[in-house]
Amino acid sequence: MTKKRILTGDRPTGSLHLGHYVGSIQNRVKLQNEGNEVFTIISDFQYLTDRLETKDVERNTLELLLDYLACGINPDTSPIFIQSKVPALAELFVYLSMLVPVSRAQQNPTVKEEVRATAKGKMSLGMLSFPVSQAADILAFDTDLVPVGEDQLPHIEQTREVARAFNRVYGETFKEPEALLSKVPRLMGLDANQKMSKSRGNAVFLSDSKDTVVKKIKTAVTDSGKEIMYDKENKPALANLLMMYHLFSGKEIKAVETMYEGKGYAEFKADLAEVVNAFLEPIRRAREEFAKDEAYLSLVLKQGTARASEESEKTMKRVRKAMRYDYPHIFH
Numbered sequence: 001m002t003k004k005r006i007l008t009g010d011r012p013t014g015s016l017h018l019g020h021y022v023g024s025i026q027n028r029v030k031l032q033n034e035g036n037e038v039f040t041i042i043s044d045f046q047y048l049t050d051r052l053e054t055k056d057v058e059r060n061t062l063e064l065l066l067d068y069l070a071c072g073i074n075p076d077t078s079p080i081f082i083q084s085k086v087p088a089l090a091e092l093f094v095y096l097s098m099l100v101p102v103s104r105a106q107q108n109p110t111v112k113e114e115v116r117a118t119a120k121g122k123m124s125l126g127m128l129s130f131p132v133s134q135a136a137d138i139l140a141f142d143t144d145l146v147p148v149g150e151d152q153l154p155h156i157e158q159t160r161e162v163a164r165a166f167n168r169v170y171g172e173t174f175k176e177p178e179a180l181l182s183k184v185p186r187l188m189g190l191d192a193n194q195k196m197s198k199s200r201g202n203a204v205f206l207s208d209s210k211d212t213v214v215k216k217i218k219t220a221v222t223d224s225g226k227e228i229m230y231d232k233e234n235k236p237a238l239a240n241l242l243m244m245y246h247l248f249s250g251k252e253i254k255a256v257e258t259m260y261e262g263k264g265y266a267e268f269k270a271d272l273a274e275v276v277n278a279f280l281e282p283i284r285r286a287r288e289e290f291a292k293d294e295a296y297l298s299l300v301l302k303q304g305t306a307r308a309s310e311e312s313e314k315t316m317k318r319v320r321k322a323m324r325y326d327y328p329h330i331f332h
Contacts, residue, residue, distance in 0.1 A: 003034075003035050003036050003037065004031075004036045004037070004144035004145050005036070005037045005039070005141060005142060005143055005144050005145075006028075006031055006036050006037065006038045006039065006143065006144065006145045006146070006147065006180075007039050007041060007137060007138050007141050007143040007146055007177075008024065008028055008038065008039070008040055008041070008146065008147050009039075009040050009041030009042060009043055009083075009137075010042065010043065010064055011042075011043045011044070011046050011047045012042050012043070012044050012047055012057055012060035012061040012063075012064050013047060013051075013060060013198055014056075014060050014063065014198045014205075015060075015063045015064070015067060015198075015205045015206060015207045016064065016067040016071075016205065016206050017196055017197075017198065017203035017204055017205045017206065018187060018196060018203070018204045018205075018206070018244070018248075018276070019186075019187040019189075019195060019196030019197070019203065020067075020196075020206075021071065021206060022182075022187050022247055023149055023182050023186065023187065024147055024149075024182065025067070025068075025071045025073075026071070027147050027180075027182055028040070028073060028078075028147065029071060029072040029073060031145075031147070032072075032073065032074060032077060032078045033072075036145075037077075037078075038073075038077075038078040039078070039079050039081070039141055039143075039308060039311075040068060040073060040078060040079070040080045040081070040304075041081060041082075041083050041137055041308075042061055042064055042065070042080065042081065042082050042083060043083045043134075043137070044057055044061065044082055044083050044084045045083050045084050045089075045090070045133060046083070046130060046133060046134070047060075048126055049124065049126050049127045049130045050127060061082065061301075062297060063207070065080060065297055065300065065301065066207075066287045066290050066291055066297075067206050067207070067283075067287070068080055069286065069287075069290045069300070070206070070283045070284075070286035070287040070290060071206070071283060075300045075303070075304055079303070079304035079305075079307040079308055080300060080301065080304040081301065081304040081305040081307070081308035081309075082301060082305050083137065085305045085309075086140075086305060086308045086309050086312055087309070088140055088309065088312035088313050088315070088316045089133075089136050089137055089140055089312060090136075091316060092136040092139065092140050092312075092315075092316065092319060093129075093132060093133050093136040095166075095319065095323065095325075096132050096135055096136050096139070096162050096166065097129055097132050099162055099165040099166060099169070100129075100132050100158075100162060100165075102128075104158075104161075105128050105129060105131070105132065106128065108131050108154050108155070108158060109154050110131070110151055110152065110154050110155060111123075111127060111128065111130060111131065113151070131154070131155045131158045131159070132158070132162065134155050134159065135155075135158060135159035135162045135163075138156075138159050138177050139159065139162070139163055139174050139177075139315070140311075140312040140315050140316070141308075141311055141312060141315065142174075142175060142311075142315060143175075143177045144175070144177060144178065145177065145178050145179075145180040146159075146177050146178070146179055146180060147180045147181075147182065148179050148180065148181065148182075149181070149182060149186065150181065150186075151195075152179075153179055153181075156177065156178075156179040159176075159177060160176045160177065163175070163176050163177075164176065166319075166322075170322040170323050171322050173318055173319060173322045187240070187243065187244065187247070188236075188240040189202025189203060190202045190203070190204070190216055190217070190219070190220040190221065191220075191221050192220075192221045192236055192237030192240055193221075204216055204217070204276060206280060206283050206284075206287075207284070207287060208280070209284075210277050213273055213276050213277050213280065214270075214273040214277070217241075217269050217272055217273040217276065218269055218270070218273065220237070220241060220269060221237045222237050222238055222241070222265050222269075223235040223236070223237045223238050226264060226265070228242070228256075228257060228260040228261075228263065228265070228268050229257055230242045230243075230253045230254075230257060238265075241268070241269070241272060242256055242257070244272060244275075244276065245271075245272050245275055248275050248276050248278075248279040249275045249279075
């Protein structure tokens, strides 16, 4: 495979959970280890789209960083940076926002869903323009691929639209990035109702203690009946727990079903907690070691942000030139 430039990242709303790991983090590490150039953005501007309380942003940023490092992101080859500390991203967002009609922004289904789920039906201008901000992040790095879940596909399509609109108005400047879908099935939350989420209280976090994991899985929702079998239609809650067992143990689902023939949910969930804890233990240990060296954590973010600023500024020079916003005769 030709080596690609990849942009990925998260909002600093708290620690990452198992859904993040199977849906994106393990794929980022794989792409990195294959020699691709992976930029990881901590999207602190976009943190504000559905909340205004900022007292936890710095702490959450460090929690994200610890999760990234503990899971195997190598900052020497894969820069980790803070969105608000890269000036080019805000500048490009302003330019791109002029190319997107309000009616188009309102059509984005992911925005609509986020408003329903987290913003209690209230839409700020920032929430509405969230996909355009994300487009600026992606396009600023000449990104080839963006790893996403299916629910994020509308953002990538809108990014491609914005790139085409800019190229049409100002000349060929941006490439159109491609979405890279995860092959891992979506991991639902322990309530079996919705996808695993920080805000919905249904997640197992990468930083959870052993006892916390046991408690959470012990109280996870199951279905009626006693048979332990994978049936997404009739036993969706149990199917989700079986998927977790498969993903974190490496055992095939059929083999797990056979292991628990004639056994009950309590025994199965106790063993699932052991499986998850065994998977999380090396991540916990790595987190603890990284957390001891605050100077190193600061250096990772400073160096990553400097690299991101340098790379995005290369793009912005092309953008300003295309728009005639470099003012070569005034500022020289």
